[in-house]
Amino acid sequence: MPEPLPRAFYNRPAIEVARALLGTVLVHGTTSGRIVETEAYLGPQSGLEDRAAHSWRGVTPRTRVIFGPPGYAYVYLIYGVYECLNVVAEPKGSAGCVLIRALEPVAGIPRMRSRRGGVPGVERLANGPGKLTLAMGITRRHNGADLTRGRLTIRPPERPEDIRIGVSPRIGIKHCADLPLRFFIEGNRFVSR
DNA sequence: CAATAGATCATCT
């Protein structure tokens, strides 16, 4: 298995990281999945006033991680029910992160299925932000975890591959619902709906 | 298949 992506990979604008993450592999213990869908959330430095981003109002106890150094996990609870995994991008002091929205299961599929309550069909195992954290066993305990080492990492593909990147507005947000900040592998059937 | 309701709580006002 390839080494984890280095910190430098994450030390650039969130949009670049969101695109570059497509095709890489999220690994947690014995389970892993290929990232096929991401969304970028921008900080004030983008000049875009991204009100959909948690970092929009500046540093708070929750958003501390997003303003920290790149290459760490930001995990939060949504609707009091599910948890979402983000990757922190951009240098320390600059807000910017990438929501992982969907995975193509690679290893440990039976384990993922049991964690998902036995849902049938590999396609439905991790094709959404709340589903993939469940399937991979990722929780708020991973908030602030270093993705360049340890049990939870992101690694390059085994072999270089040719993919087409699709772009669309982000899903499920109220503000800035027109910005084209969602990226996905064109034609991949594990992308969320 | 499409539309809708409800679950449930950390965070910030």
Next chain:
DNA sequence: GATGATCTATTGC
């Protein structure tokens, strides 16, 4: 006290 980067079950066609 309101809100939300979601998902599932259930309803109705």
